[in-house]
Amino acid sequence: MPINKNPYTWAGLGLLIAGGLVALFAHFILSLTWLTALGICMIILSAILLALSRTIPKLPPEVCSLLLDTGIDNMATIVEELGIKAKAVYLPSSLTNGPPKALIPLHANPALPPLTKALPQRFIARYGTRPDDIGLLFSTIGSTAVALLESRPDSTAEALELALTSLLAGTLDAADSTTVTYLENHHIRVEILNPRIGNNATRYQECLGGPLASIVASVAAEAWDKPVTITQEEHQGERYTIELEVTE
Amino acid sequence: MKIYNRYIIITALLLLLTTVILIAAGQTSLNVYYITYIVEALAITELFVHLNKKARQGLNLVSAILFGGFLFIVSLEAIKLLT
Numbered sequence: 146m147p148i149n150k151n152p153y154t155w156a157g158l159g160l161l162i163a164g165g166l167v168a169l170f171a172h173f174i175l176s177l178t179w180l181t182a183l184g185i186c187m188i189i190l191s192a193i194l195l196a197l198s199r200t201i202p203k204l205p206p207e208v209c210s211l212l213l214d215t216g217i218d219n220m221a222t223i224v225e226e227l228g229i230k231a232k233a234v235y236l237p238s239s240l241t242n243g244p245p246k247a248l249i250p251l252h253a254n255p256a257l258p259p260l261t262k263a264l265p266q267r268f269i270a271r272y273g274t275r276p277d278d279i280g281l282l283f284s285t286i287g288s289t290a291v292a293l294l295e296s297r298p299d300s301t302a303e304a305l306e307l308a309l310t311s312l313l314a315g316t317l318d319a320a321d322s323t324t325v326t327y328l329e330n331h332h333i334r335v336e337i338l339n340p341r342i343g344n345n346a347t348r349y350q351e352c353l354g355g356p357l358a359s360i361v362a363s364v365a366a367e368a369w370d371k372p373v374t375i376t377q378e379e380h381q382g383e384r385y386t387i388e389l390e391v392t393e
Numbered sequence: 394m395k396i397y398n399r400y401i402i403i404t405a406l407l408l409l410l411t412t413v414i415l416i417a418a419g420q421t422s423l424n425v426y427y428i429t430y431i432v433e434a435l436a437i438t439e440l441f442v443h444l445n446k447k448a449r450q451g452l453n454l455v456s457a458i459l460f461g462g463f464l465f466i467v468s469l470e471a472i473k474l475l476t
Contacts, residue, residue: 153397172423179416182426186408189430189459193404196451197397295446315443318396341395 151201157194164188213286213356220283221349227251227281233353234392235287235362235373242266244288245363247353248372250280257392260372286356287363290317298368302327305335305368309361313337319357320385331393332376335361337385354378358387365389397448400441407433424466431459 168184171177202209233247234257242263248270250257258273265271270282293316298308306325313320321339328334342356353359354375366373369391377388411429420426438452 178421178423178426179412181423182412182415182430185423185427186412186430189408189434190401190405192455192458193401193434193452196455197401197448199451200445200447201397311443314396316445 151198153194153198153201157191157198160187160191160194164191216286217349217356220353221347223281224249224349224352225347229281229348229352231280231352232374233283233285235285235359235366235375236260236264237366237370237372238291239370240264240372241282244284245291245367246288247283247285247359247362248272248280249283249352250278252277252279257372283353285353285359285363287359287361290360291363291367293317294364294367298364300369302333305333305365308364308368309335309337312360312364313357317360319360323361328388331391333365333389333391335365335387335389337361337387339383340380340385354387357385361387362389365391396441396444400437400444404434404437407437424470427466428463431463434459 164184164187168181171180171184229249231250233249235247236245238245240260240263243266268282270280272278272280294308298304302325306323309323314322319342320337324336326334337357340357358375358378362373362375372392374390376390379386408430415426435456438456
């Protein structure tokens, strides 16, 4: 088993050695039960720390942030250079022949035609029969995040909330919790408590949404197995509210 | 890794608090200390349902080892009672 040397490993090893010595010394030499118990307590904590140390990514957060910023910068350049104004439509994996992706129509059509079959695995994809029905098919942060889910969530607000909390609070540690409400007219409101990923007001973000909105939209698209659009994003204090529309 | 830190801090505080309470109650049996620690550690691990899959796998292994210790103590006590 490879040892991932991080602060958790060092703290775990330190507690294991100290706890072992304290427990042995207290039990066999001092005959003090409470001190032996304290040593056992340290050993239990060391086991927990060592178990968790294996799951810490080897890549430092700063490097991850650099990679994320670089990817976003490149996508922002494409969106801005092409002068795209239309909002992205998050497609489920059943419509992309692969991971869920975001489709950005090159022309701001009044409405997206119903997608009946999977789009080709290309950057520039035709999604309808009209000449203007051409868009860019982007892999977003949400496309990758969906792969981290243990299973595909059901198309209910409760299942989506569970999946998002597990993903954002547990796996990615990007927020504390989420609340999902299913509104009328196929709208979903997601509230994220204490988000730890920032949002910039750029053309790219207006088009594709922020990183958290992108994750939420991708998971929702996968859950409902239908295209999803981000209709609203709002950050107020510790709450980040995202409103989605599920395309019928 | 905020969720990990929260989990570790809560576990450490609870175990230390238990030690203080058991010392104050005049508990002298090491088995009681150990069983209380295990029950608490298992309960907290179950409460943190949102920990990622890999972390849960690691913690399940720790829980299994601790539970093995618990069974060992229970069997020793049972043998003591029977003989």
